Amino acid sequence: MNVTIRGRPRPYRTVGFDRKCNGVRLIEQRLLPHEFRTVLTPDHTATAAAIRDMIVRGAGAIGATAAYGLAQGVREFRGASLVRFDRHVERVFRTLKEARPTAVDPVNAMVQVRAAMAAGANVPERQALALEAAERFADEDVAHCRAIGEHGAPLIRAGMRVLTHCNAGWLAFVDIGSATAPLYAAQAAGRNFHVFCDETRPRCQGASLTAWELAQQGISHEVIADNAAGHLMQRGEIDLVIVGSDRILGRTGDAANKIGTYTKAVLAKHHGIPFYVAIPLSTIDWDLTRGSDIPIEERSAEEVLGAWGVTARGRREHVRIANPTSGARNPGFDVTPAPLITGIITPAGIFRPGGLWRSRARLGGPIR
Amino acid sequence: MNVTIRGRPRPYRTVGFDRKCNGVRLIEQRLLPHEFRTVLTPDHTATAAAIRDMIVRGAGAIGATAAYGLAQGVREFRGASLVRFDRHVERVFRTLKEARPTAVDPVNAMVQVRAAMAAGANVPERQALALEAAERFADEDVAHCRAIGEHGAPLIRAGMRVLTHCNAGWLAFVDIGSATAPLYAAQAAGRNFHVFCDETRPRCQGASLTAWELAQQGISHEVIADNAAGHLMQRGEIDLVIVGSDRILGRTGDAANKIGTYTKAVLAKHHGIPFYVAIPLSTIDWDLTRGSDIPIEERSAEEVLGAWGVTARGRREHVRIANPTSGARNPGFDVTPAPLITGIITPAGIFRPGGLWRSRARLGGPIR
Numbered sequence: 001m002n003v004t005i006r007g008r009p010r011p012y013r014t015v016g017f018d019r020k021c022n023g024v025r026l027i028e029q030r031l032l033p034h035e036f037r038t039v040l041t042p043d044h045t046a047t048a049a050a051i052r053d054m055i056v057r058g059a060g061a062i063g064a065t066a067a068y069g070l071a072q073g074v075r076e077f078r079g080a081s082l083v084r085f086d087r088h089v090e091r092v093f094r095t096l097k098e099a100r101p102t103a104v105d106p107v108n109a110m111v112q113v114r115a116a117m118a119a120g121a122n123v124p125e126r127q128a129l130a131l132e133a134a135e136r137f138a139d140e141d142v143a144h145c146r147a148i149g150e151h152g153a154p155l156i157r158a159g160m161r162v163l164t165h166c167n168a169g170w171l172a173f174v175d176i177g178s179a180t181a182p183l184y185a186a187q188a189a190g191r192n193f194h195v196f197c198d199e200t201r202p203r204c205q206g207a208s209l210t211a212w213e214l215a216q217q218g219i220s221h222e223v224i225a226d227n228a229a230g231h232l233m234q235r236g237e238i239d240l241v242i243v244g245s246d247r248i249l250g251r252t253g254d255a256a257n258k259i260g261t262y263t264k265a266v267l268a269k270h271h272g273i274p275f276y277v278a279i280p281l282s283t284i285d286w287d288l289t290r291g292s293d294i295p296i297e298e299r300s301a302e303e304v305l306g307a308w309g310v311t312a313r314g315r316r317e318h319v320r321i322a323n324p325t326s327g328a329r330n331p332g333f334d335v336t337p338a339p340l341i342t343g344i345i346t347p348a349g350i351f352r353p354g355g356l357w358r359s360r361a362r363l364g365g366p367i368r
Numbered sequence: 369m370n371v372t373i374r375g376r377p378r379p380y381r382t383v384g385f386d387r388k389c390n391g392v393r394l395i396e397q398r399l400l401p402h403e404f405r406t407v408l409t410p411d412h413t414a415t416a417a418a419i420r421d422m423i424v425r426g427a428g429a430i431g432a433t434a435a436y437g438l439a440q441g442v443r444e445f446r447g448a449s450l451v452r453f454d455r456h457v458e459r460v461f462r463t464l465k466e467a468r469p470t471a472v473d474p475v476n477a478m479v480q481v482r483a484a485m486a487a488g489a490n491v492p493e494r495q496a497l498a499l500e501a502a503e504r505f506a507d508e509d510v511a512h513c514r515a516i517g518e519h520g521a522p523l524i525r526a527g528m529r530v531l532t533h534c535n536a537g538w539l540a541f542v543d544i545g546s547a548t549a550p551l552y553a554a555q556a557a558g559r560n561f562h563v564f565c566d567e568t569r570p571r572c573q574g575a576s577l578t579a580w581e582l583a584q585q586g587i588s589h590e591v592i593a594d595n596a597a598g599h600l601m602q603r604g605e606i607d608l609v610i611v612g613s614d615r616i617l618g619r620t621g622d623a624a625n626k627i628g629t630y631t632k633a634v635l636a637k638h639h640g641i642p643f644y645v646a647i648p649l650s651t652i653d654w655d656l657t658r659g660s661d662i663p664i665e666e667r668s669a670e671e672v673l674g675a676w677g678v679t680a681r682g683r684r685e686h687v688r689i690a691n692p693t694s695g696a697r698n699p700g701f702d703v704t705p706a707p708l709i710t711g712i713i714t715p716a717g718i719f720r721p722g723g724l725w726r727s728r729a730r731l732g733g734p735i736r
Contacts, residue, residue, distance in 0.1 A: 226594045234703075323575065
């Protein structure tokens with residue numbers, strides 16, 4: 001998507017590769033929305049550090065970063081011995097995997113890159129195949145998001161007011177994003193609409209990342225406190241809700257996503273407002289049978305008790321908001337049961353949540 | 369309620385009067401929860417400034433402050449001329465009224481004080497009657513809150529997990545509070561329970577004021593992001609919701625309160641969890657006929673785009689959270705329709721929202 005620098009919009013991907021420097025180019029997301037800066041990681045350990053330290057975040061984005069990081073590490077190898085080369089590949093793989101040990105996308109991405117290398121007869125061939133595979137992975141991430149946009153765009157009619165939660169935007173993928181894809185596609189089709197961004201406490205990715213993205217693309221939007229969505233729905237000021245998901249159950253259609261998503265789904269149901277979840281196919285979990293089986297991460301209380309921001313003097317600061325002697329509960333995610341979901345927007349089309357299992361062959365699910 | 373200073377709990381009222389100094393004693397609420405300090409306003413203009421600058425806030429608390437402020441101003445008068453005295457009284461009245469021009473409680477309180485003075489034959493008698501009336505107003509505020517507590521306490525059974533929103537605590541009244549009154553009464557009756565405080569973005573009165581209050585009284589509690597209540601209800605971790613109200617319609621039972629209250633009411637209904645509103649009788653509006661007629665104040669976007677807190681170095685700072693080029697919508701209140709309200713806890717007992725009008729004679733409503 002575009003980033004406006006000195007008044008001129010320039011196209012950027014969240015993750016890219018510089019062949020000349022053998023470096024992975026990333027957007028320094030921790031500085032957003034207050035500063036836009038890109039970084040080039042000089043070697044695969046720096047790329048692993050960038051994943052670990054959350055310079056880059058979001059399922060699709062860290063998957064592509066790991067794929068490029070593996071290709072980068074593979075290209076660092078000097079010599080002709082395939083035995084020593086394979087040992088090197090495994091070390092690089094492990095280093096990148098351990099950067100975010102619970103994430104599944106980096107591993108899936110790197111497995112693809114490693115498998116593609118097998119066709120190479122010697123080190124240079126394998127190095128070339130690794131980078132090709134990483135580029136393909138990134139391009140496919142973009143193609144999937146573009147397809148989500150094509151299927152979802154007809155839902156966004158001119159004049160609509162759309163609510164979204166957290167950030168499932170291009171910053172979380174290589175480009176375009178999942179929940180944002182229908183918005184960008186509708187904009188490209190020339191339709192005007194307005195987006196309300198839930199600020200998404202406690203980490204405020206809606207207020208910071210999604211609002212920044214939409215501002216860069218010139219889409220009309222406003223930030224709201226998470227508390228305000230119900231009131232706006234009651235007054236008829238929200239026509240549609242689109243969110244992303246961290247894991248959707250292929251068997252039921254239950255969707256895990258950032259804390260607060262479930263609340264918005266209950267509100268949407270209460271007001272008869274359509275509630276859509278937009279995902280790439282890699283988000284579908286074909287194994288679990290019940291939404292309540294999805295483990296919910298309890299995150300640090302400090303996130304709730306304070307906030308990060310920038311002071312009037314431009315300094316990034318963490319401030320304590322809450323009473324200093326009080327603790328906090330901080331579930332990081334919640335699960336929206338399928339009956340509250342109108343439809344699931346995928347690169348293969350829009351499905352009823354209960355219809356994923358029936359269409360599992362088309363959606364990359366188990367064949368049995 | 370108690371405030372623990374140097375390890376020793378000491379009883380405090382939010383608003384009090386010092387006869388010797390002719391000063392109104394207030395808790396400097398803008399410093400809470402990070403610092404507890406009381407101030408003594410030396411004259412009625414300082415009292416008006418304290419109301420205007422929100423050293424004191426909350427319907428009951430500013431009502432009592434205005435009542436004391438009028439008595440204070442009346443006692444500042446030197447001379448024996450009743451004509452000049454009456455002119456002075458009107459000036460003081462106006463100064464205090466203009467401190468928060470849209471609030472109704474200060475005016476109602478001062479009308480009572482002024483009416484009580486009429487029985488005095490000379491200046492000293494009127495001065496004495498004014499202070500008596502102000503003291504009576506404050507004592508009645510406390511008595512009303514205590515009665516709310518007595519009626520509401522049986523709802524709080526041992527082991528319960530109670531959700532509350534914003535601050536309708538003793539800091540918003542002279543003592544005890546409205547939504548907090550049943551909690552304090554249940555605690556006094558020896559029952560243990562746990563309170564979840566919605567942080568209540570954008571101004572975070574739940575995280576700061578309510579959490580501070582509950583910590584001072586030794587009530588088990590945790591702060592949660594406003595986003596987390598739905599998830600906790602879904603997991604069966606909330607048994608009861610109690611909130612305050614800024615205005616309840618006597619004809620319908622619809623209740624206006626801090627933004628986000630309506631969302632919690634919809635969630636409670638969805639999960640079959642009782643949802644109570646606790647109010648003094650002065651909160652009932654007997655005139656309006658529809659909840660949607662209640663004007664909703666649109667507050668400054670800056671509240672949503674940032675947050676106030678204290679840095680690690682102990683400095684109070686405002687930080688910008690949101691994208692600097694984005695705007696925000698900030699409705700300050702919302703209206704919960706009567707069908708979502710289980711009961712209204714008043715000093716005269718608990719009523720079904722639809723039952724207020726039938727019981728209007730007992731509730732101070734119109735007699736016709």
